[in-house]
Amino acid sequence: MKEINKVLIANRGEIAVRIIRSLKEMGIESVAVFSDADRQALHVREADEAFHIGAAPSVQSYLHQDKIIEVALQAKVDAIHPGYGFLSENAVFARKVEEKGIVFIGPSPETIETMGSKLAAKEAALKYKIPMVPGGNKAITDPEQAKEIAKGIGYPVLIKASAGGGGKGMRIVHEASEFTEQFNRAVSEALSAFGDGSVFLEKYISSPAHVEIQILGDSFGNIVYLFDRECSIQRRYQKVIEEAPSPKLNPEIRKKMGEAAVLVGKACNYRGAGTVEFILDENLNFYFLEMNTRLQVEHPVTELITGIDLVKEQIKIARGEKLSFTQENISFKGHAIELRIYAEDPATNFLPDTGRLTSYKIPKGPGIRIDDGFEEGMEIPVYYDPLISKLIVYGTDRKEAIARMKRAIDEYVVTGIATTLPFGKFVLNHEAFISGRFNTHFVQHFFTPDTLAIEANEATEKAIALLVGKLFSKNNEVKINTEKNRNSKWMERLK
Ligand code: ADP
Ligand code: ADP
Ligand code: MG
Numbered sequence: 001m002k003e004i005n006k007v008l009i010a011n012r013g014e015i016a017v018r019i020i021r022s023l024k025e026m027g028i029e030s031v032a033v034f035s036d037a038d039r040q041a042l043h044v045r046e047a048d049e050a051f052h053i054g055a056a057p058s059v060q061s062y063l064h065q066d067k068i069i070e071v072a073l074q075a076k077v078d079a080i081h082p083g084y085g086f087l088s089e090n091a092v093f094a095r096k097v098e099e100k101g102i103v104f105i106g107p108s109p110e111t112i113e114t115m116g117s118k119l120a121a122k123e124a125a126l127k128y129k130i131p132m133v134p135g136g137n138k139a140i141t142d143p144e145q146a147k148e149i150a151k152g153i154g155y156p157v158l159i160k161a162s163a164g165g166g167g168k169g170m171r172i173v174h175e176a177s178e179f180t181e182q183f184n185r186a187v188s189e190a191l192s193a194f195g196d197g198s199v200f201l202e203k204y205i206s207s208p209a210h211v212e213i214q215i216l217g218d219s220f221g222n223i224v225y226l227f228d229r230e231c232s233i234q235r236r237y238q239k240v241i242e243e244a245p246s247p248k249l250n251p252e253i254r255k256k257m258g259e260a261a262v263l264v265g266k267a268c269n270y271r272g273a274g275t276v277e278f279i280l281d282e283n284l285n286f287y288f289l290e291m292n293t294r295l296q297v298e299h300p301v302t303e304l305i306t307g308i309d310l311v312k313e314q315i316k317i318a319r320g321e322k323l324s325f326t327q328e329n330i331s332f333k334g335h336a337i338e339l340r341i342y343a344e345d346p347a348t349n350f351l352p353d354t355g356r357l358t359s360y361k362i363p364k365g366p367g368i369r370i371d372d373g374f375e376e377g378m379e380i381p382v383y384y385d386p387l388i389s390k391l392i393v394y395g396t397d398r399k400e401a402i403a404r405m406k407r408a409i410d411e412y413v414v415t416g417i418a419t420t421l422p423f424g425k426f427v428l429n430h431e432a433f434i435s436g437r438f439n440t441h442f443v444q445h446f447f448t449p450d451t452l453a454i455e456a457n458e459a460t461e462k463a464i465a466l467l468v469g470k471l472f473s474k475n476n477e478v479k480i481n482t483e484k485n486r487n488s489k490w491m492e493r494l495k
Contacts, residue, residue: 001320002103004028004078009043010068011083013373014390015295016043019081022311031075033068035061037381042373049075056383062086065093072102079103079318081311085385088294089116089165105318107217107293111268115291119162119200121268125288128263133279133287135202143183149201150179156204159183161190165292167237168193172204207439208279210234211246211286213261214302216313217270218323225258226306227332229298232440233427235350240420241427242298243337244305247398247436253284264291273299273314279440297340297390300369304336304394335401336394339409341372343386345418346426347449352386355379358416359466363408367394367401380417388419398436402428415463422452 006029009016016032020043023030032047037056044050051071054061061067063086072080080097082088082105091112094104106112114120122137136149139162150157150173159182161169171186173179183199191197210231217223230246231239249257261276268291275296277289299310308330317323344350360376372389374380380388393408395401409425430446432438 002078002318004103004315004319006031006075006077007079007081007105007315008033008068008072008075008077009047009081009083010062010087011081011085012038012041012043012062012384013387014371015083015297015373017046017373018371019083019311020046022309022315025309026312026315028315031071031077033062033071035383037383040378042375051075056381058086058383062384065090065096069096069100069102072097073100077102079105079315081105081314082294084292084294084297085166089292091116103318105272105314107271107274108269111270112293114268115274115293117162117198118160118164118290119198121264121291122288124267125264128260128267130260130264130267130288131286133202133205133289136200139198139200141187141197143180146183146201147176147179151176153201153203156206158202158204159186159199160202161186161194161196162198162200163190163194163196165194167234170237205279205281205287207441208232208281209246209248209439210239210277210289211248211257211280212275212277212296213257214296214299214310215261215265215270215274215276216310216317216323217265217272217274218317219271219320220322221266221269222323222326223262223265223270224323224325224327224330225261226302226308226310226330228254228257229301231298232438233433233442234440235443237440239298240340240342241338241424242301242340243335243398243401244301245332245335248280248284250284253286257286260286260288264288272317273310297387298338300371300390300392301336301338304369304392305332305334306330307333334394334396335398336392337401337405338390338392339405339424340387340420341389341391341412341414341424342420343380343388343417344420346420346423346447346452347418349449350420352382353380353418354382354386356416357388357414359413359463360415361411361413361466362389363391363411365407365411367404368392368408369394388414388417391424402434410462413462413466415466423447426451 008031020030030047032043032050033053034044035056053067087093091109095109097104140146156174159171171182173182187197214226228246229244231242233241264276275292278286280286343353345353362370369392393404
């Protein structure tokens, strides 16, 4: 057993705040790191200690491995939690951390290496006969040879970067005449974006759903699944709305997919919290896509239906504890939905928007959880992922969860920056979503900016009401001043 009394969070924003919360509940001290752009950030104020690590661009701060390790040693932490994104799936970093005698909260560097490459992951999973999307599961460099393989698979095909992630590094090719040009582009993009030009081909599944399985593994080889999440509402191959459980699965398929995910975990000696992603076709055939060896953005929906705090489990596993439950002990209850509130304008094809949160009021009441990293008056930095907040709701069933999400969206007020809130409302009101019969093409099929006009008017009305309320409320003034004082105290401590 390893003692973990102090943890550095190598991340920022909502996920850093969320991790600090679990640490506090476990009586573990937290250390935040921050860039120039995050001096006033919530994660900096919530942590017990905070260290400045560099300039705003991630390469000079949140991706600066040696600086983060230097701070970890200086602060004498026992472990580093990498969150998601940034260094969370970086095997080199995990190895460096462990070499300094610090625990990396995640799987072993070898596991990260295998699963970080989509190709190596497929190879590992094949040993357990996990169903794969038809395609050539090998890196190809020769365009002519690739074209032959594409012909064998049958168009449309998807060219994928083996090192890709976050929805980046994919190209659909509809016919042979486009192939060579697209292929060359994909290789050069993969090289510049991920430093690895390996690409491979997959059959482009025409109307898939994205369904993923949460797993947990300890250091004794025990691996369990914590059921599924439906993540088909996406833009740019990246999720915006997720829910648990998936409305598409029946108990039989659920069990099959869960067991397949456990086998994928076994294939790479998985330890910690991880996610096995699948796509599901209309006949409920599922195919392995990739594994994410970290906490996932959408992990809260699983927490709400299983009652298990995944960050606490990660820490217990990192301490060397055995899982405290077996597969038979785990069950789920009710339904949870998450909306990612991005600083993006749905009216301009989800282009990132920047600026200041001139007003910011969160919804309250039964069944609502907000994981956010900002407060009213703060700027959304342009340097990082534009995620402002995650609105997560729980209901006794899907119907109640949908109604609750709509109510919560109506209560949520964000002005100064365009967000995905009105898009969320549109989806929750849509018949395809309500019926559960939707796939990853939802946005493409149903969404056009003019469908937002009504929601936009409602949002303006809410914002005006809030503003009028503020003008007449003395209490509000007092609150703002106190907040300012708290900030300036912090600024002094940070100097
Ligand atoms: P999740 O599967 O948890 O929903 P996302 O695909 O939304 O993950 O990505 C989570 C975060 O990690 C985002 O900030 C995304 O940009 C980043 N990310 C994930 N994988 C990579 C990668 N290979 N390269 C760069 N960024 C990545
Ligand atoms: P990333 O590492 O960027 O998350 P994934 O392989 O997980 O990449 O794919 C991201 C999304 O792209 C999926 O959720 C799905 O919408 C789409 N996608 C991936 N592979 C296929 C495929 N073979 N056919 C159709 N859609 C796919
Ligand atoms: Mg993925």
